[in-house]
Amino acid sequence: MPDLPDVLGPYEGESLVGTSLRTETSRVEFWDAGVIAVEPDQPGNKDVIFSCAVHGDETAPIEIVRDMVRDILAGKLQVQHRTLFLIANPAAIVNGTRFIDVNMNRLFSGAHAKGDTPEHRRAAKLEQYVSRFFKQERRYHYDLHTAIRDSAHEKFAVYPFTHGGPYKREQLTFLAECGVDTILLNQAPTTTFSYYSVREHNADAFTVELGKVRPFGENDMNRFADADTMFRKLISTSELELPQFDSNRHHVYDVSRSIDRTAEDFRLNFADDVANFTEFELGHLLAVDGENEYTVEQSGERIIFPNAKVALGQRALLTVVPMPVENLKLV
Ligand SMILES: O=C(O)CCC(=O)N[C@@H](CCC(=O)O)C(=O)O
């Protein structure tokens, strides 16, 4: 792994914290290590957050964010809307691991108050930065990730629980333009970063999975070109022009079950190289959690985010079922 300064540039370094720099059209403020706010002199009406490295080994989103920040500072990307970049867990990046002590993406919406690890403290601060940043009515937060496994749908987004509210055509179209053609509808509150921004700040927020986890230097950045182009357009264009919503562009899955690891002897009944969105036959044994066996209950049920190594009490597997786009309540 390259040294941290090579990865994040000087923007992560303590030296800049509390200072700001000017570009031709905006002020760039360094609120904390990896917390960079861009305040255009004449801001448009959107507040946009891009976060990365909630999981420290998910490197492609870090490179995407780093390059946007570099280009803003070099005057190559002129920002029209207030934008906050969050490099969520710099310590885990340095460590080259998903996290130092605990999975940070289970610590939002106040869950950070139940512990005192570096991740707990950082999640609390990230919430404060988001609260300090969001001011205007139109709020967006794209929390960028890459997944541990291969995936039948390379790019997908988790649409956090809407509590019965409608799903937004504009957001589905924006994501599709980013190459994210698959959406998982979460059906319960979670302690993820994206749900926090939805629930606490009424933002359009998503966990966006852009590909597979790879070490620095091994990402084929061409695979992220559409996402990168759209992210840049979003913050540099006063009103983004999107194509008409087209239901044929989207694959939608409803989260059916969330299976937690509750026992030491938890195992998945499929190989490590089985990809996300793989479908199993009705009755197929998916996981064994101590005395409990989890089998496929619905035809078309597929697995997503399987991880037998999660801490006790955490989600080890989701199952999803396809949902016709026509069944969605859209606005
Ligand atoms: O690839 C995996 O197994 C994990 C990928 C990952 O980190 N996913 C997020 C999803 C968050 C959400 O449900 O919104 C996570 O598990 O934190």
Ligand SMILES: [Zn+2]
């Ligand atoms: Zn992740």
